[in-house]
Amino acid sequence: MFAVPSRCPKSTLYGWISVLLVAGLVQVSPSAAGGLSDTDDFAEVGAAVVQYAHKFDPARILVVLDIDNTLLAMNTPLGSDQWFEWQRYLIENEPKSKFRVADSFAGLLEAQGLLYNISHMHPPQPNLPGLVRRLQQLGIRTLVLTSRGPEYRAATEREFKLNHYDFAKSALPVHNIPCGEYLPYDPNKPEADGLTAGELKLYHLNSPRPISYEDGILMTAGQHKGAMLLTILHDAQEDIDAIVYDDDNERHVANVYAAVLARGKEITAFHYTREDNNVKKFNYGSKDDVNRRWKQLSNVLEEVLQ
Template identity: 30%
Template sequence: MKIFLNRYALIISMMFLITYVYASPAKVDSTDNYEEVKLLIDQKLEQYGVKQVLIVFDIDNTVLTSNVDLGGDVWYQWQTGKLNIKPTEKQKVKKCFYEDAIGLLYELGTANLTDMRLPEYISDWQNSEVEIMALTSRSSKYRFPTERELIKHGVDFSVSPLKSIEGNEVILNYKLERRLSYLNGVMMTTGMNKGKMLELILGRTGRSFKCIIFIDDSKHNIDNMEKEFNNNLDIDMNIIHYQKVINDRKKANGGEVLTQAQVDKMADDWDKLQKTLNEIFPGRDTGECVSPY
């Protein structure tokens, strides 16, 4: 009996050791080169097969970046006090920032790809039937201009999106603490925790993958994703902190993300835009938001 128990204990120990060796916590890497991301993804596809890998892209400063600072991610970060230079009281958009201002600038603004090779990379993976989705902090209200700029630049997340366990198209549109939606392979989360949002959609679709690759430019989102998946040893979770846009800005600005001259231009451009819109559309120039929600 004692020998049997010892053998049983040895088997359990070996099983634990094997699990420990082959499973590991979420891995976080940084890069400013999509060629490195492609090499990692291709390696994981070879290792696990296309049906066991999910690729998840952020959008802003990861797939697309604004042509100008006004309305881009740097403008939002500046307006919300997250950069080295803070907006003055005069420079702050106090009226309907979330209700009107952000959406207006998305509608008017255009974007560039962060890397010209991305459409080809994504298309090649999609043609191999790899499931690929976008996970953005943007609100569902901004879906049209978001998809417009993606499609315009050859990125269509509806081609091979995350599907249900039955293989059906998934559409989500409801409210938690804020509204979220999933359509055409793009999940819009209104700034909610991306780690929890990815867990949510995997649960709602009934899906599981041996490997997930998540690419995002935001350290906050990277940290949330790592925290959410760090203890899930069933998933080879690869989290990529993509830093090309921020690194390029720092190189151009002497080590800073934002300069005073850039701040002054954003503030001046916003004032000019508001003046022009209010002159042409006087119904906008009231004390209330244009958007009712």
């Protein structure tokens, strides 16, 4: 069903992990950092889960998955992760750019919300929802761990449904997590939410922003994904023996890997590269098309809503 994962020892992730080791964020020997690799095929993630299922009770295996450019990618570049990062760069570095869609980060979040509401997405691999379902049939638990903020939940859940994903049925059962939005930790009492004072410092966790956890989807509003995962594990109804993590963003992969490993937990992490070519094409290509589409949309909205 799933091929045995091949390891990629030259992954750029090892660069990230080296940085974390030097910074003292990972208190392990380099040889222990073996469960990290790049992959452009989700079947490798599945194979790692199957391997763990030979060793552990599947109900104590947690598969943690990112959304943007991992489970789903935008049908057009407008509103994609790469578009958002480009716009953020313009706001911070080229405020006079004619391509800028907002004056501030808050304005960009609003534009992103509008685009999530009216756009559709697709799995980077057509068979990805099927592969996820096969893993769910093993009886494992899942957690969708996204940087999206809780305000985008409705559009996010709609696109999961349209693409035949259902993460509610395999969601990690938790207790003590409020419905709706909540603050993930109190900087004055980090232990109450499963973090240590040392972790607050190491992961530069300052004032928390509201997040939400429902139907197996943790919407973290851009906060440290490793720390956010630790807070959820703290509230899990059952202990987790092993974690398999898949994300297209190297920084998040390194942060989650380091945070879990530092707790002495078993983890295999994948840097998912299937969308890399599309991201590069956008980053290095002409922005005229997204600019034209955004202008058209703004003009229509202005005309209709004035």
